[in-house]
Amino acid sequence: MAANDRSKHITEGVARSPNRAMYYAMGYQKDDFNKPMIGIANGHSTITPCNSGLQKLADAAIAAVRDSGANPQVFGTPTISDGMSMGTEGMKYSLISREVIADSIETCVQGQWMDGCVVIGGCDKNMPAGMIAMARTNVPGIYVYGGTIKAGKWKGEDLNIVSAFEAVGQFTAGKLSQEDFEGIEKNACPSTGSCGGMYTANTMSSSFEALGMSLLYSSTMANPDEEKVRSAEESARVLVQAVKNNLKPRDIITRKSIENAVAVIMATGGSTNAVLHYLAIAHSANVEWTIDDYERMRKKVPVICNMKPSGKYLATDLHAAGGVPQVMKILLNAGLLNGDCMTITGKTLAEELAHVPDQPRADQDVIMPIEKAIYQQGHLAILKGNLSSEGCVAKITGLKNPAITGPARVFDDEQSAMDAILADKIKAGDVVVLRYLGPRGAPGMPEMLSPTSALVGKGLGESVGLITDGRFSGGTWGMVVGHVSPEAAVGGTIGLVHEGDSITIDAHKLLIQLNVPDEEIERRRQAWKPPVPKYTRGVLAKFAKLASSASKGAVTD
Numbered sequence: 376m377a378a379n380d381r382s383k384h385i386t387e388g389v390a391r392s393p394n395r396a397m398y399y400a401m402g403y404q405k406d407d408f409n410k411p412m413i414g415i416a417n418g419h420s421t422i423t424p425c426n427s428g429l430q431k432l433a434d435a436a437i438a439a440v441r442d443s444g445a446n447p448q449v450f451g452t453p454t455i456s457d458g459m460s461m462g463t464e465g466m467k468y469s470l471i472s473r474e475v476i477a478d479s480i481e482t483c484v485q486g487q488w489m490d491g492c493v494v495i496g497g498c499d500k501n502m503p504a505g506m507i508a509m510a511r512t513n514v515p516g517i518y519v520y521g522g523t524i525k526a527g528k529w530k531g532e533d534l535n536i537v538s539a540f541e542a543v544g545q546f547t548a549g550k551l552s553q554e555d556f557e558g559i560e561k562n563a564c565p566s567t568g569s570c571g572g573m574y575t576a577n578t579m580s581s582s583f584e585a586l587g588m589s590l591l592y593s594s595t596m597a598n599p600d601e602e603k604v605r606s607a608e609e610s611a612r613v614l615v616q617a618v619k620n621n622l623k624p625r626d627i628i629t630r631k632s633i634e635n636a637v638a639v640i641m642a643t644g645g646s647t648n649a650v651l652h653y654l655a656i657a658h659s660a661n662v663e664w665t666i667d668d669y670e671r672m673r674k675k676v677p678v679i680c681n682m683k684p685s686g687k688y689l690a691t692d693l694h695a696a697g698g699v700p701q702v703m704k705i706l707l708n709a710g711l712l713n714g715d716c717m718t719i720t721g722k723t724l725a726e727e728l729a730h731v732p733d734q735p736r737a738d739q740d741v742i743m744p745i746e747k748a749i750y751q752q753g754h755l756a757i758l759k760g761n762l763s764s765e766g767c768v769a770k771i772t773g774l775k776n777p778a779i780t781g782p783a784r785v786f787d788d789e790q791s792a793m794d795a796i797l798a799d800k801i802k803a804g805d806v807v808v809l810r811y812l813g814p815r816g817a818p819g820m821p822e823m824l825s826p827t828s829a830l831v832g833k834g835l836g837e838s839v840g841l842i843t844d845g846r847f848s849g850g851t852w853g854m855v856v857g858h859v860s861p862e863a864a865v866g867g868t869i870g871l872v873h874e875g876d877s878i879t880i881d882a883h884k885l886l887i888q889l890n891v892p893d894e895e896i897e898r899r900r901q902a903w904k905p906p907v908p909k910y911t912r913g914v915l916a917k918f919a920k921l922a923s924s925a926s927k928g929a930v931t932d
Contacts, residue, residue, distance in 0.1 A: 413492065414449075418494075419433060428567030428568060436495065440493070466821035469499070470814070474918065481512055493516070494516060497568070516588070517590075527562045566597070579652060582645070585635040585639040587635075588624065597694075628660040641673055644682045666927075675711065754770055758880070759887065780890070781877070807826070810862075815918075820858075824851055827841060827848075
């Protein structure tokens with residue numbers, strides 16, 4: 376009999392129920408009803424390379440669950456490829472897929488009364504979705520990341536997915552030949568696995584190690600490598616033991632462990648999307664966590680990893696240099712990590728890190744010692760001002776001067792902005808305003824990788840500001856500010872900006888300001904009318920009605 380009360384209730388219930396006939400149809404034997412029922416939430420899909428290499432991990436987890444004396448119950452979860460849908464109407468479904476995936480896992484785990492769950496995923500929203508679901512159901516769970524992609528190559532240069540997006544701007548600016556444009560496009564993604572820099576997928580997976588919900592070293596392994604399969608096997612074994620020990624997600628996901636996760640996000644130069652996702656994870660786990668907590672963490676945690684998009688290296692390089700455990704050991708020794716937090720193995724984080732060297736190897740420059748930090752403070756700043764009273768997110772590292780005041784260039788959709796950038800209508804000193812792209816306005820809060828990459832490709836990454844109530848890809852860098860809240864669609868000030876208005880973005884002062892008199896802003900507010908909903912049926916319409924502000928994680932419950 377499984378150790379926890381839920382398992383006892385379930386297995387006894389199944390054993391005494393006529394429903395056991397349906398289990399016999401799947402090959403169960405009488406003794407199986409005394410074993411834990413372990414869900415395998417399998418995100419395998421041929422939609423995207425991020426998820427197309429997951430079946431081998433699911434197969435390994437299934438075998439390990441059986442070998443550990445439990446019954447694997449496999450079910451599928453959907454996914455959306457951010458990279459493939461970027462710049463299209465499909466991108467509106469990306470953030471929404473976080474909720475759909477979380478709902479699907481919760482539905483299966485609770486509907487079938489599973490004793491535990493191994494969640495296997497790859498693309499960006501798979502990670503927060505799985506963690507949200509595990510926090511909601513609060514049955515023992517572990518996250519198995521599908522693994523990162525390997526670096527592409529073209530004429531001796533390393534490539535990744537962002538290389539392809541930036542090549543568009545370079546090509547239209549006449550800085551790239553047709554041969555090189557096609558060469559980059561064809562070679563940027565050479566294998567299965569999720570996008571290779573410290574973009575959203577690798578950011579979230581890395582933070583899950585620090586959160587205590589994934590095994591150490593598992594977040595930076597490459598999907599094609601055999602060690603990723605072995606890690607999936609070990610994850611399943613650990614999960615079965617957690618079921619026997621009744622170790623649940625909310626025993627692990629606490630305010631202190633979320634601090635650990637955010638510390639790793641800051642130290643590694645992670646994605647702006649992590650701000651949104653950890654607000655949602657904390658909400659699901661009933662943990663008190665607000666947007667202002669990120670600024671508190673930013674001020675005390677330095678950036679010690681030289682990672683793309685604002686740095687040099689990819690996740691595979693981080694893995695070779697010692698992985699996330701090496702980063703965490705440095706932070707732990709500096710008093711920047713809570714070592715007493717419980718992990719899914721049943722050991723504390725400090726116990727898990729005991730074998731990790733105190734200092735990074737001297738023969739690499741991916742991970743730096745704390746005294747040689749690349750930046751003394753974190754890179755994800757929370758800006759506030761009359762343009763965003765609830766707060767917004769700016770990635771401020773890698774910029775020579777993260778402050779700009781300039782005229783607003785206003786666009787109510789992504790394509791219009793993209794057309795203006797490619798037609799050289801955006802000039803140095805401009806502040807591009809992309810609005811009606813928030814959780815409710817788009818709906819779905821799409822990412823703006825296409826326009827930001829085009830600006831970089833045009834050589835305007837340092838000299839043009841861009842603000843939006845939408846999101847940014849983890850691959851974005853430059854003078855960009857996202858998640859502006861309140862969003863335009865609910866009457867936020869970003870919806871009141873006129874072409875040519877002066878706007879200030881100042882990361883030094885943590886300020887985002889519309890330089891227009893208060894009386895004029897109020898006059899515009901009184902004249903503003905909410906837009907007619909773009910969708911009245913289906914999942915987009917439901918999300919538009921239910922989604923909270925980005926400052927609260929854009930959650931739907």
